[in-house]
Amino acid sequence: MRQFNLRYAALKRNEYNTLRCVCAMTARPQRTGSHYLAEVISCSFLSRLGWLLASLTIPALASVSAATDILILQSHEGQPYQMAVTGFESSLANTKLDATYQTLTLSNNSGGDALIQLLKNYHPKLIMTLGTPATHVSLAQVKAIPIVANLVLDTDKLRENTNATGVGLNFIASQHWLWLRRILPDARHIAVLYDPGQGTTLFKALQKQAQSEGIELIQAPVTHVDDLPSLMEDLSPQLDALWAVNGASAYSAAAVRELLLYSFRNRVPLIGLSGQWVKAGALYALDWDYDDLGAQAAELAKAILIKGIAPASLPPLSPRKVRAVLNMKTAEHMKLQIAERWLPEIAEVLQ
Template identity: 25%
Template sequence: MATTNGTQLFPYSVGATRLLFFFMLVPWFLTLQESRTVNAEEAGVRRIAVVVSQNIKPYLEAVDGVNLALSKTSEATVEVVKLWRFQTSERPSLAKSLLERHFDLYLAIGPEAFRFLWNHFDSNSALKLYSIVLNPQTILGPGNKFCGIPLNIPVQEQLRIIAAGIPNARKIGLLYDPSYNEEFFKNAANFASMRGIEIVPLKVDSRKEIPSLLKNYLTDMDALWLIPDRTVISESIVRYVIKEAFIKKVPTIGYNRFFYESGALMAFIFNYQELGGQAAQKVLAALSDRTCSDSVPLFQVWINKRVAEKLERNVPETILPPFVFGP
């Protein structure tokens, strides 16, 4: 190393010089990052907390849809909160922490997240939306105000589609437990009567009653309608009911891919990534005008051509949305 009268001209090694330079840059870099954050806020970029109920595929696909839709705009950024990682006793502290961070909007994915946000976040101080929640009014009870995208297709819309898909159906059996779905039946019967259709109530209090009920009434039905119901619906029951209806040449209407694959002629199908994208658009709208109302979820109606052929049902070569031929 070069010296002058025994004194080093460059008292630091090359490595030490680089290290010193790095530490000189750190404060500048942190200042730059802080500046970028401030500039983003000044530019109107909103911060969204997406609270996810459980680590299951439909919810994760919905989160992907939210992220994908919002990544195409510079209006909002997303932070995902995995609610399933927090015990019930820890959730009040989680809520406090989220509120202190002053997100512009909180989005619940699934019923647990929905209940968490509405129980812990005051609507006057936090803008809240929900998605992928079936029958939200039964979770919070009457009198509560909430806004989002329920996992419910309005009964009148379902009947319109059923009438279009099975035009000769004049007597449709509805299999349900009145403890859970009496109100659905009443609404369905009311709207169906306007179309000249009779909804026949196939009421059960337990699954043991289903075989005798089908034996006594199924042959008089033009179609059988299965809806979400805690008593009636299980994988084994669904397969059994669809098989019995198929034997008697009665088409079945279901509400997800499992029904379709089990032999239903028609099934209402949700694409959860699309529902996430729909929720993202609702987020942007709510942030824009601070108002909100519930929206009908995006859905398709899959037609099972193989089942239609075996039931000797005529299916046109081309069909219009929301109808599609299933895989």
């Protein structure tokens, strides 16, 4: 596998534009063993040579599956992304697809230019995007290539594009509810922090579930970090839990800290949005199995590349696996007893 790391700023600075290649693609020595400069100089030639060789050999190798180029476009680098890519590749490796990958990482200011540059000479069969910025760039710039988005919060945007589908980060309401009742079976008054920009579908689904069990959910919409101080003042100190269900982008580190302060001061457990929140003091969170998110994306890719199903016919998916992360120290501080029978099902218990 070749992996390229395009940094548009470096591209401009080094005037590699003239090479009219994927330009300033950084071949990772540890993965390829090739030298960066040689890679840059030769990439244009090699890619053309590759296409030439492919066109010559395809008739001869008609019984062998053709290589399928897949571009992985990630918003930035990070362990979750790597895990999702690994899951994606492993899953596709078990198919008859002979996939070859190129990875492009957006730099902070590159926007869509980097992608446009790349696609001038490189024509993947599919693009898998990782993260919201990469997804937005792809949706804006690419109309002819199927896109499978991954690690995105807002899957509604995908539905607006006929060439896109993907796997979202938002868990379905029943998963949220299941874990709430497992960890906090006695909670009766719960404030739900949600991002109204993502619609109220999730809140309504939770509300329906709550009403059927006689539990009061209090709406606490958070669109911006500035909303939090007044929102927390308005919250009743008699709440049983503070439940953040989506809208990660609305929270800065300082805002999460404010929520945690409220939580600890009032001994109202905070249900967080990720394992990081739990490490910082939230009671629990539903975290993601990134490897499986990659595998889910691979299944969409298979349906598109092997079965020829149009992306528009593949509705975006929610994560099917949940990694519940629990902070036992917080549970102790909140004087909560966690039922022993659920502990084996919790992926990570922080002591």
